[in-house]
Amino acid sequence: xxxxxxxxxxxxxxxxxxxxxxxxxxxxxxxxxxxxxxxxxxxxxxxxxxxxxxxxxxxxxxxxxxxxxxxxxxxxxxxxxxxxxxxxxxxxxxxxxxxxxxxxxxxxxxxxxxxxxxxxxxxxxxxxxxxxxxxxxxxxxxxxxxxxxxxxxxxxxxxxxxxxxxxxxxxxxxxxxxxxxxxxxxxxxxxxxxxxxxxxxxxxxxxxxxxxxxxxxxxxxxxxxxxxxxxxxxxxxxxxxxxxxxxxxxxxxxxxxxxxxxxxxxxxxxxxxxxxxxxxx
Amino acid sequence: xxxxxxxxxxxxxxxxxxxxxxxxxxxxxxxxxxxxxxxxxxxxxxxxxxxxxxxxxxxxxxxxxxxxxxxxxxxxxxxxxxxxxxxxxxxxxxxxxxxxxxxxxxxxxxxxxxxxxxxxxxxxxxxxxxxxxxxxxxxxxxxxxxxxxxxxxxxxxxxxxxxxxxxxx
Numbered sequence: 433x434x435x436x437x438x439x440x441x442x443x444x445x446x447x448x449x450x451x452x453x454x455x456x457x458x459x460x461x462x463x464x465x466x467x468x469x470x471x472x473x474x475x476x477x478x479x480x481x482x483x484x485x486x487x488x489x490x491x492x493x494x495x496x497x498x499x500x501x502x503x504x505x506x507x508x509x510x511x512x513x514x515x516x517x518x519x520x521x522x523x524x525x526x527x528x529x530x531x532x533x534x535x536x537x538x539x540x541x542x543x544x545x546x547x548x549x550x551x552x553x554x555x556x557x558x559x560x561x562x563x564x565x566x567x568x569x570x571x572x573x574x575x576x577x578x579x580x581x582x583x584x585x586x587x588x589x590x591x592x593x594x595x596x597x598x599x600x601x602x603x604x605x606x607x608x609x610x611x612x613x614x615x616x617x618x619x620x621x622x623x624x625x626x627x628x629x630x631x632x633x634x635x636x637x638x639x640x641x642x643x644x645x646x647x648x649x650x651x652x653x654x655x656x657x658x659x660x661x662x663x664x665x666x667x668x669x670x671x672x673x674x675x676x677x678x679x680x681x682x683x684x685x686x687x688x689x690x691x692x693x694x695x696x697x698x699x700x701x702x703x704x705x706x707x708x709x710x711x712x713x
Numbered sequence: 714x715x716x717x718x719x720x721x722x723x724x725x726x727x728x729x730x731x732x733x734x735x736x737x738x739x740x741x742x743x744x745x746x747x748x749x750x751x752x753x754x755x756x757x758x759x760x761x762x763x764x765x766x767x768x769x770x771x772x773x774x775x776x777x778x779x780x781x782x783x784x785x786x787x788x789x790x791x792x793x794x795x796x797x798x799x800x801x802x803x804x805x806x807x808x809x810x811x812x813x814x815x816x817x818x819x820x821x822x823x824x825x826x827x828x829x830x831x832x833x834x835x836x837x838x839x840x841x842x843x844x845x846x847x848x849x850x851x852x853x854x855x856x857x858x859x860x861x862x863x864x865x866x867x868x869x870x871x872x873x874x875x876x877x878x879x880x881x882x
Contacts, residue, residue, distance in 0.1 A: 443810040459806065462777045463799050469781070470792030474842050484791065491737065491785045498738040571786065577839075577847050580788050609788070616788055623846045644848050 485611040492582050492614045496570050563706035564598075565589055569698050570614060579622035579642065581605075581698060586613045590705055596667075596674045598702045599693035603627070603667055603678040607703065619695045620680065621648050629680060629689075630668040632660070637668055640680065640689060647681075647688035661685045675704060724877050728763045728770050728870075732756060736783040752851075753858040756783065757801050757831060758866045761824050764805035765815070766874055776802050790843045797831040804830065817867055824863050832856045 472480050514521060567589075571582040585591050587610045595607045597617045605625065609616035618625055625642035629650070636657065638650045650659065663683045669676030681691040735756055756779070763771045780795030787794075804827035812819070832852060839847045 439811070443807050457772075457774045457777070459773055459799055459803050462773050463796065463803075466777060466780070466792040466795035466799060468792075470790055470796065470838065470842075473791040488785055491782055495737045495786055498734065502738060575787050577851060578788050578845065623848055624844070644851060 488609075488611045489586070489613045492570055492611075495582075499571070564702045564704055565591075566700060566702050567597075568700055572696070572698060577623075577644075579619040579625075579644065579695060580608070581617050581619065581695075581701075583615050583617055583701060583703075584613065585703060586611045586615050588612050591615050591703055594673050596678065596704045598678065598704060599698055599700075600702075601679060602692040603674065603680050604691075604693050604695060604698060604701060606673070617701070620691060621646060621695050627674065627680070628668045628670040629665050630676075631663050631665040631683060637670070640665065646695075647684065647690055649686075649688045650683070653687075659683050659685070659687045665689050675706065721877075724873075725770055727873065728759055729775055732759050732771065732775070732779050733782070735759075736779045737786060751858055752855045753862050754828075754832075754855060755862075755866065756798065757828055757859055758824070758863055759870075760798055760801045761805045761827055762820075762867060762870045764802045765809050765820065766870070767877070768806070768809070770877075771802075773799070773802060789839065789845070793835060793838055793843075796838070797835045800831045800834055801827050817864060820867060821860075821863055825860055828856055828859055 473484065565585060567583040567585040569581050570584050583597070591607055591610050593607055593610055596603055597605045597607060603620065605617045605619040605622075606627075607615050608618040620627060620640065620642055621644065622642040623644045625640075625648065627640040629638055629640045630636065631638070631650075636654065637652075639652045640648050641651045642648045650665075653659070661682075661684055665680045665683060667674040667676055667678040667680065679692055681689040684690055760771065760776055764776075776798045777795045780793075780798040781791060783789070783794040784791050804823070808815075808823045808827075832855070836847055836849065836852050839845055
């Protein structure tokens with residue numbers, strides 16, 4: 433009995449303290465170091481923030497470069513396939529061209545109508561455009577635990593924590609972490625996401641809660657409320673962070689919301705800076 | 714001679730390169746498009762296998778650093794993945810010190826214990842000491858599929874390991 437205890441002691445001590453040619457650091461020292469880093473990070477000490485911000489910016493850029501082959505390869509395969517199917521493609525394009533020619537007449541009319549409508553909206557448009565910035569999605573690594581993306585705009589561009597992030601006009605998430613050149617966006621379907629929303633003719637108020645799946649669910653509804661399917665859901669703006677009326681998705685029969693923008697298919701997003709408030713989350 | 718040396722070096726850094734690449738790139742092992750709950754953690758398998766079979770290829774420092782990179786990319790609190798990876802490494806080193814001959818069944822069983830311990834640590838630290846919420850069920854699925862896929866990677870890495878062995882001879 434005591435012999436087996438001795439063996440255990442020797443083996444665990446050896447595992448913790450052993451160092452060799454490839455293992456320059458003992459496990460115990462690295463476990464202690466990892467624990468210290470974890471404690472410093474979760475307590476948000478002021479001196480760790482700029483360090484973390486620099487590390488994040490650096491690693492996001494390297495990650496973008498490292499991910500290039502995985503992005504380029506499918507595109508290259510697709511191009512190759514297109515090249516092989518060029519004859520079929522040509523036929524298809526000819527047919528499409530015919531259809532477009534027929535539609536050309538309608539386009540002129542619509543262009544004029546669009547120009548007139550833009551004249552009416554010109555003033556409003558300018559205000560909105562000055563407060564919205566376009567951003568590219570750098571990393572969208574899927575995780576079973578966290579649903580977030582990294583975008584290429586940070587505090588340098590005026591991005592702050594809590595700002596709403598849109599895909600076209602649809603809300604997709606909010607900024608939860610800002611670095612100098614990049615930011616992390618928490619998507620609506622993340623388990624940690626909570627957004628006040630409104631929907632239906634009566635303007636029912638609810639909280640849209642991410643559940644880690646593809647469709648977030650509606651919570652804090654009025655008692656005995658039955659959700660009708662296919663009703664548009666919008667932000668209510670009750671939190672004072674999101675602009676009211678940003679479209680989010682459509683209700684389903686199960687009390688969930690089918691998002692207008694697929695969170696897995698984001699390439700470019702816009703950030704609405706009009707609600708800039710220096711809030712601490 | 715030089716080409717052979719370069720090939721040896723290339724083979725030797727393979728597991729380390731794979732570990733770093735998985736941590737830093739967008740390649741993910743979350744296949745929600747195929748099956749909603751299918752996700753597994755190859756990093757744990759890589760660390761466990763190579764620390765157990767050929768520890769000279771993966772240094773503790775590299776394991777620690779790969780964990781830090783993974784935290785930054787995934788948005789976890791810094792140090793949490795490093796701790797989990799080091800726990801796996803610790804368990805693998807302990808098993809290596811305690812056992813003489815290992816088979817796939819013994820490796821699979823010991824990996825089960827190591828993965829449970831490592832993911833348990835992750836869950837406890839993430840849910841009690843950080844603001845992120847982790848779904849226990851998602852974590853269980855991830856652990857389950859990591860265990861299910863372990864034999865596949867065990868065979869794959871074993872072939873790779875024998876290639877390294879043959880070259881070194």
